[in-house]
Amino acid sequence: MRILCIHGYFLFFPETATQLSRFKDQFDLELYPKDDYYTFEGLLDAPTYSIVGADYMGVRATQTFSGKPWEVFAKNGLVWNLASKRVAFKQSIIGRIDSPLSGYYFSSDTLIIQPGQMNALGRRLVSYDARLNEKTQSLHVSRFDYE
Amino acid sequence: MSRVLDAECRSNVVKQNGVEVPSAQILSEGNGQSSGVLLIDGSKAVYLTSSAQDLKETLERIIEALQSVSSALSSLDGAGYYRDPGPSPSPPLASGAISSLNSAISGLEEFKEVLK
Numbered sequence: 001m002r003i004l005c006i007h008g009y010f011l012f013f014p015e016t017a018t019q020l021s022r023f024k025d026q027f028d029l030e031l032y033p034k035d036d037y038y039t040f041e042g043l044l045d046a047p048t049y050s051i052v053g054a055d056y057m058g059v060r061a062t063q064t065f066s067g068k069p070w071e072v073f074a075k076n077g078l079v080w081n082l083a084s085k086r087v088a089f090k091q092s093i094i095g096r097i098d099s100p101l102s103g104y105y106f107s108s109d110t111l112i113i114q115p116g117q118m119n120a121l122g123r124r125l126v127s128y129d130a131r132l133n134e135k136t137q138s139l140h141v142s143r144f145d146y147e
Numbered sequence: 148m149s150r151v152l153d154a155e156c157r158s159n160v161v162k163q164n165g166v167e168v169p170s171a172q173i174l175s176e177g178n179g180q181s182s183g184v185l186l187i188d189g190s191k192a193v194y195l196t197s198s199a200q201d202l203k204e205t206l207e208r209i210i211e212a213l214q215s216v217s218s219a220l221s222s223l224d225g226a227g228y229y230r231d232p233g234p235s236p237s238p239p240l241a242s243g244a245i246s247s248l249n250s251a252i253s254g255l256e257e258f259k260e261v262l263k
Contacts, residue, residue: 048148048150049150049152049187051163051164051166051168051187052168052169052170053166053167054163054164054166063190064168064170064171064187064190064192065187065189065190066148066149066150066187066188066189067148067189068148071148075190
């Protein structure tokens with residue numbers, strides 16, 4: 001299953017129905033269909049606009065902007081916090097990502113990487129494109145994007 | 148992707164759901180209280196309101212002013228101020244102007260009722 005994290009917003013692209021059920025069993029998380037992808041329940045109704053000073057999914061928006069949810073996330077410096085299942089400012093995310101290169105991919109021990117973490121150079125991860133292999137319980141990341 | 152949201156404006160301050168939107172460009176004068184829409188497209192925010200109420204009130208004031216002028220002229224004409232001096236009384240001199248004013252008032256009244 002492809003996992004696309006764009007500016008802290010998660011999009012999942014399962015190839016088979018069993019991938020969805022396996023994902024639920026493995027992470028105790030259900031994915032819900034939206035447009036042409038699946039996402040977390042908490043992201044289903046992510047507003048496509050923000051107004052500075054107004055509430056945006058539980059935080060105070062810093063920008064007035066209209067666009068795709070991940071564009072609104074990017075503009076406001078937000079990411080989805082996997083632990084709290086809420087949006088958070090990316091500066092509030094503590095953690096380090098240090099995925100070693102494995103062939104053509106970066107291999108990650110963490111099967112869903114938290115965006116907002118820093119790499120060894122102190123750059124903050126905002127997006128990544130990865131493939132979750134349920135059989136081998138591994139995540140191969142083909143691209144990391146830092147701010 | 149643009150969004151259209153209900154908004155209001157007063158004294159050049161646009162509010163959406165009670166929250167000020169200082170970045171909103173106001174396409175009208177923005178001084179008086181108004182309701183309208185906030186259009187957000189990317190980082191651009193624009194406030195739009197209907198100017199029909201402003202126009203209606205303007206027409207009402209113009210009609211009132213014209214009615215005052217017409218009334219004043221009628222009083223003067225009736226008192227003989229605009230009559231030709233001479234041995235015999237002449238018809239009221241301002242009657243044509245009064246008639247034109249009344250016609251203009253009627254036209255504005257009709258226009259006010261069919262504002263889009």
